Amino acid sequence: MSDTLILIPAYNEADGIAQLLRSIRQAFPDADLLVVNDGSKDDTSAKAKESGVTVLSHSFNMGYGVAIQTGYKYACTHGYEYIVQIDGDGQHDPAFIKELLAPVKAGEVDFTLGSRFLWHDSYRPSFSRRLAILFFRKLVTIIIGRNITDPTSGYQAFNKNVMKFFTSDIFPCDYPDADMLITLNLAGFSIREIPVRMYANPSGKTMHSGAKPLYYMFKMCLSILVTLLRTRKFYRR
Amino acid sequence: MTAKQQIFALIVSLTVFVFTIELVRKKRLREEYSLLWLTTSLLMIVLIIKYDWLIILTNLIGAVLPTTTLFLGSILFLVLLAVQFSIKISRLSDQVKDLVQENALLRHEFEKAQLLMEKQPDNDALKKRL
Numbered sequence: 001m002s003d004t005l006i007l008i009p010a011y012n013e014a015d016g017i018a019q020l021l022r023s024i025r026q027a028f029p030d031a032d033l034l035v036v037n038d039g040s041k042d043d044t045s046a047k048a049k050e051s052g053v054t055v056l057s058h059s060f061n062m063g064y065g066v067a068i069q070t071g072y073k074y075a076c077t078h079g080y081e082y083i084v085q086i087d088g089d090g091q092h093d094p095a096f097i098k099e100l101l102a103p104v105k106a107g108e109v110d111f112t113l114g115s116r117f118l119w120h121d122s123y124r125p126s127f128s129r130r131l132a133i134l135f136f137r138k139l140v141t142i143i144i145g146r147n148i149t150d151p152t153s154g155y156q157a158f159n160k161n162v163m164k165f166f167t168s169d170i171f172p173c174d175y176p177d178a179d180m181l182i183t184l185n186l187a188g189f190s191i192r193e194i195p196v197r198m199y200a201n202p203s204g205k206t207m208h209s210g211a212k213p214l215y216y217m218f219k220m221c222l223s224i225l226v227t228l229l230r231t232r233k234f235y236r237r
Numbered sequence: 238m239t240a241k242q243q244i245f246a247l248i249v250s251l252t253v254f255v256f257t258i259e260l261v262r263k264k265r266l267r268e269e270y271s272l273l274w275l276t277t278s279l280l281m282i283v284l285i286i287k288y289d290w291l292i293i294l295t296n297l298i299g300a301v302l303p304t305t306t307l308f309l310g311s312i313l314f315l316v317l318l319a320v321q322f323s324i325k326i327s328r329l330s331d332q333v334k335d336l337v338q339e340n341a342l343l344r345h346e347f348e349k350a351q352l353l354m355e356k357q358p359d360n361d362a363l364k365k366r367l
Contacts, residue, residue, distance in 0.1 A: 036341070054345065055345070056341040056342060056344075056345050057341055057344065058337050058338075058340075058341050059337055059340055059341070060337070062334060062337055066334050066337070066338065069338065070337075070338040070341055070342070073338055073342060074342060074345075077342065169331070173334060
């Protein structure tokens with residue numbers, strides 16, 4: 001068993017999951033792979049199992065945040081020291097796992113966040129998405145007092161302490177993004193951004209469709225507000 | 238408030254009170270959810286019988302008619318009920334989340350043990366664990 005777990009949350013990714021797992025293995029062979037199948041309606045679980053990785057399956061779709069927290073719980077139970085989190089839709093380039101993990105393994109920081117905006121040829125999100133990212137970028141930067149360029153990135157690596165912290169009720173399971181970074185900062189964890197390449201979603205699917213972006217904006221603003229209203233005691237580890 | 242209005246309000250409040258008690262008796266409503274229903278219907282009954290208190294309350298909140306106070310009380314009750322349900326649903330959602338996660342983790346452990354069993358059918362320690 002390796003000390004590093006690569007966590008891949010996946011929902012209806014049967015078409016691309018095998019290819020993604022192959023690329024992750026090529027890019028970073030020294031890690032165990034865990035796919036959390038979030039109640040997919042297709043063969044995501046079977047395809048991932050065929051690739052020889054560990055698969056945890058939710059009985060029904062619970063959302064991205066719950067899927068990654070299931071992975072954290074698994075990692076904690078099995079004694080992993082580090083987690084790298086990479087989306088199952090193929091947007092994140094696995095070649096950057098090493099860069100993302102290096103500062104965490106060296107003990108320089110607790111948490112690294114992959115930023116598409118620090119890498120020169122990452123894809124550009126849609127205008128409305130960019131606008132939302134810009135808004136939360138400014139907000140997070142002001143609140144935590146240091147520059148964060150990609151607060152909505154799901155490409156992350158962190159150590160056991162963060163992992164344990166995230167398995168508690170504090171973890172915002174409903175779109176964990178900017179509010180999660182603020183929570184981490186309040187809890188005293190160190191954060192660093194690492195340039196990574198991200199691609200446009202090959203399948204064109206997004207978890208922000210229909211009225212969801214409006215709810216996302218509302219939820220995130222409310223979550224940030226209540227996070228700030230809580231006392232530091234609340235985040236004590 | 239006319240006698241007709243009083244009788245009607247009293248019948249409605251009494252019906253709600255008795256119906257709630259009956260639901261609790263038949264175990265179709267949990268005690269914790271009956272609290273708001275019983276308190277509100279009792280309060281209504283008291284205010285209808287003690288009409289002077291209703292008048293004082295009406296003057297206190299600045300309403301014109303005592304019936305308005307009763308309606309306002311009903312709306313407040315419905316709001317409180319909705320808030321109670323929202324809190325409960327949030328808690329249930331969290332519990333469902335924890336159960337789904339635990340189920341996924343346990344299912345994985347079970348499948349792993351099953352696989353091991355197939356490979357080592359004579360392993361008694363494993364058989365006992367399963």
